Amino acid sequence: MLPSLSNLPASAPLSADRRAYGLLAVLLVVSISMVFVTQNTYDSSDSIMHYLFAHYAFQHPINFLESWSKPLVVQLMAGPAQLGLRGVMVLQCLMVACAAGLAYDAARQLRMPWPWLAIVSCYASADYFRIQFSGLTEPTFSVVLMAAVALALRGRVAWGAAVLSFLPFARSEGFLLIVVYGFYLLVMRQWRILPWLGLGFLIYGVAGLFVYQDFLWVFTRNAYPVHNTSYAFATGHVRHFILGVADTIGWVQYGLFWLGGAGMIWTWLQPSVRLRKSLFTTELLLVYGCISVFLVAHTVFWMLGIFGSLGLIRVICSIVPLLSLVVLRGVWLVSMAGRTSGTQTIIRVVLMVAVIGFLFSGSRIAFRWQRDFGRASDQVLLDSAGRWAARKYNSAQIVYWHPYVAMATQLDPFGPRHRPASVLQDTEWPLPAGSLVFWDEWYAVVEGGTPFEKLHADASLRLRWLGVMARNRQKNNNDSVRVAVFEKM
Numbered sequence: 016m017l018p019s020l021s022n023l024p025a026s027a028p029l030s031a032d033r034r035a036y037g038l039l040a041v042l043l044v045v046s047i048s049m050v051f052v053t054q055n056t057y058d059s060s061d062s063i064m065h066y067l068f069a070h071y072a073f074q075h076p077i078n079f080l081e082s083w084s085k086p087l088v089v090q091l092m093a094g095p096a097q098l099g100l101r102g103v104m105v106l107q108c109l110m111v112a113c114a115a116g117l118a119y120d121a122a123r124q125l126r127m128p129w130p131w132l133a134i135v136s137c138y139a140s141a142d143y144f145r146i147q148f149s150g151l152t153e154p155t156f157s158v159v160l161m162a163a164v165a166l167a168l169r170g171r172v173a174w175g176a177a178v179l180s181f182l183p184f185a186r187s188e189g190f191l192l193i194v195v196y197g198f199y200l201l202v203m204r205q206w207r208i209l210p211w212l213g214l215g216f217l218i219y220g221v222a223g224l225f226v227y228q229d230f231l232w233v234f235t236r237n238a239y240p241v242h243n244t245s246y247a248f249a250t251g252h253v254r255h256f257i258l259g260v261a262d263t264i265g266w267v268q269y270g271l272f273w274l275g276g277a278g279m280i281w282t283w284l285q286p287s288v289r290l291r292k293s294l295f296t297t298e299l300l301l302v303y304g305c306i307s308v309f310l311v312a313h314t315v316f317w318m319l320g321i322f323g324s325l326g327l328i329r330v331i332c333s334i335v336p337l338l339s340l341v342v343l344r345g346v347w348l349v350s351m352a353g354r355t356s357g358t359q360t361i362i363r364v365v366l367m368v369a370v371i372g373f374l375f376s377g378s379r380i381a382f383r384w385q386r387d388f389g390r391a392s393d394q395v396l397l398d399s400a401g402r403w404a405a406r407k408y409n410s411a412q413i414v415y416w417h418p419y420v421a422m423a424t425q426l427d428p429f430g431p432r433h434r435p436a437s438v439l440q441d442t443e444w445p446l447p448a449g450s451l452v453f454w455d456e457w458y459a460v461v462e463g464g465t466p467f468e469k470l471h472a473d474a475s476l477r478l479r480w481l482g483v484m485a486r487n488r489q490k491n492n493n494d495s496v497r498v499a500v501f502e503k504m
Contacts, residue, residue, distance in 0.1 A: 035119050035131035039112055042138050046108040046147055050101055054390040057149035057329075060458070063418040065089075066103055066150030067428055069096035075429045080226050083238035086219060087159075087184040088152045100150060100422075107147045110154035111137065117161040118336040124168035125298055127343050128350070129363055136339035139370045140264040141380060142328070143335040145387050153332040156185040160192065161336040164301045167199075168294070173208045176200065180215035186333060187239060187322075191312050192305050199300040203293065239323035256313045259328035262380045264338055265373045271345030271366070272338060278348035279303060279341075302340050309334050385489055393455060396482040396498040397423040403480055404451055404500065412450040414438060416458035416465070417498075424453075436463050452476060452501040467499060476501040 056062050068084035069092035079093070080086050095102035115137035122130030138144055146153055159182050166175035179196050182189030193212050200208050216233065223232035261269035283295065310331075316324035331338075346366050353359035374382050401423030404411070413426055414434050421428040436459075438446050446452075452470065459465045470476055480500035487494065 031131070035134060036116065038131060039116050039119070039134050042115070042134065043108060043112040046111065046138075046144070047105055049388070050104040050108060050148065053104075053148045053388040055145075055148060055388050056100065056391070056394070057146055057151060059391055059393055059417065059419045061418075062149035062151050063100075063422060064150075065092070065152060066096060066100050067418070067421055069093045069103065069150070070099075071427055071429050072096075074427065077226065078429070080219070080222055080232075081238075082233070082236050085152050085155075085185055087181055088155050091155060092150065096150075103150050104148050107149065107151075107154045110158050111143065111147050114154070114157045114161045114336045115339075117158070117165045118339045121161070121165045121168050121302075121336075122340060122343055124165070125294070125340065127340075128347055128359075130343070132346060132363070132367060133336075133339040133343050135367060135370065136264075136268060136342045137336055139374060140268065140332075140335045140338075141374055141382055141387075142263045143332045144374075144382075146329060146332045148388075151329070151332075152186050153329065156182065156189070156333040157336050159185055159189075160305065160334070163196065164305070164337065167196075167297055167301055172200070172203070172205055173211055176208050176211035177214050180212050182215070183233070184215055184219060186330075187237075188309055188312065188330075188333065191308050195300065195304050195308050199297070199304070202296060202300065253314060253318060255317055255326055256310050256328070256331065259331055260310070260338065262328050263331040263335065264342070265370070265380060266378070267366075267369045267373045268338075268342050271342045271349070271370075273345070274348050275341035275344035275346075276303070278344035281348060282344070298340075302337050306334055306337050306341065385487075392484045392486050392488060392496045393417065393457075393498065394419050394423070396484050396496060397453070397455075399482060400453065400480055400498055400500050401425070408449065408451055408502075412447060413453065414446065414450065415453040416463040417453065417455040418458070420453045436465065439465075446503045448503055450503040451479075452503065454499045454501065456497045467497070470499070470501055473501075475504055477504050 065084060065088060068078045068081065069089050072078040072089050072093040078084060079089050081089070092103050092106060095106040115134045118133040118137055119130055122133040127133075143157075159178060163175040163179035163182070166172070166178060176196060179189075179193060182192060197209060197212055200206065200212075219233060220230040223229050226232075227236065229235055260272060264272065279299070313324065313330060316322045317326045346363055349366060350359040350362040353362050377383070397417065397419050401420070404413075404424055410432070412432050412434050413420065413424060414436055415421070416436060418428075420426070421433070426433055434446060434450065438444065439452070454465070454467060454470055456467065460467075471478060478499060479502045480498075482498045484496050485492065485494065486496050
């Protein structure tokens with residue numbers, strides 16, 4: 016029998032559950048509706064690459080066990096990806112809904128007032144809402160992490176450990192949070208459950224024996240080097256990720272987040288906590304502990320320029336469901352200023368309206384239609400270049416740096432028509448005549464170290480297509496996007 020943390024009954028009645036899950040269903044419908052409205056893919060890099068790994072996984076089965084693309088993510092996305100990127104977006108909407116529902120369940124187990132606000136908090140986090148319309152790994156990570164925490168709060172600690180063991184196969188931070196869960200098991204004296212934290216590694220290790228003949232492939236084929244050798248700029252400030260929480264959940268929730276931390280201290284001082292110490296310990300270590308380790312680790316990686324850290328704030332979306340529980344503590348602490356239950360209800364309503372209203376405030380970190388749901392200029396240009404190439408060079412081999420080129424040209428990036436950029440300097444196996452080189456001014460220059468002038472001055476290449484477009488098409492400024500296509504002569 017699985018060990019139990021608390022035998023106290025859940026605080027929310029069945030009718031409250033129905034209302035909460037009804038709200039969740041409405042928000043899920045809104046998200047799925049947006050799938051067929053949005054023209055954005057969150058970004059043009061990792062979002063596209065993760066989708067491509069999943070889309071071509073059945074043609075190239077090695078993609079199912081690739082370190083960078085994350086095996087669990089590819090396995091979940093591979094089926095929906097056959098319907099295109101919008102199929103993956105629908106899956107992401109379901110992931111976010113599942114994570115928000117689990118956050119609500121966790122709030123119930125923690126006896127928080129108005130636990131359904133955890134659902135509102137998740138969907139009112141602008142970046143977490145936007146990331147549904149991508150191929151990124153954060154939604155999968157957030158579901159697995161939230162499921163493990165919710166199971167532990169329900170007393171199903173062994174199940175939580177088994178679920179969490181698959182977290183590193185959604186994102187690499189999972190290795191750190193497994194340590195947190197292991198420490199929690201030691202504190203709770205649940206030593207017999209510790210082996211369950213190795214379940215995911217065991218399963219994927221055995222799979223690695225068949226594919227790589229290497230049980231430890233998760234470590235020996237790790238996609239992230241210790242040092243960011245390709246990005247000299249990849250170091251930053253200590254406050255980057257702490258302030259990044261505000262960028263992810265908005266300023267109103269950010270304030271409630273810090274108040275939630277104070278609320279946790281207040282809770283510890285209450286005599287009732289001593290009657291349910293195990294539940295408090297679970298919240299402290301698995302909610303606040305996971306958040307702290309996640310943010311501190313990313314801060315250290317970013318400051319030292321290690322483990323492939325580029326300081327991307329979007330990674331915080333991975334812990335938004337946990338953050339919602341802290342925000343809920345903040346709501347509780349503010350509402351305690353009301354002397355009557357009616358006043359407390361009014362305070363909570365006002366806070367909820369402020370949280371939702373911030374999304375439409377026009378702030379840089381709130382919703383902006385063209386930026387968040389409109390077509391990115393680089394993709395517009397690459398789509399035009401792809402249509403041009405399809406008419407004139409339908410079977411040409413293609414070199415590119417920008418990941419979206421594969422979608423614009425309907426190219427299998429793992430197939431023989433795609434040639435790596437290094438072939439441009441290869442004298443033994445040169446790029447054949449008639450091949451195309453797609454150049455852009457970000458990925459080609461920053462990641463590939465190849466400025467336009469270098470290709471234009473190459474006598475073996477001839478410029479065939481050039482497009483320029485304002486990065487923000489609603490403003491008249493000098494910030495533009497350029498895409499060029501060269502033909503190998």
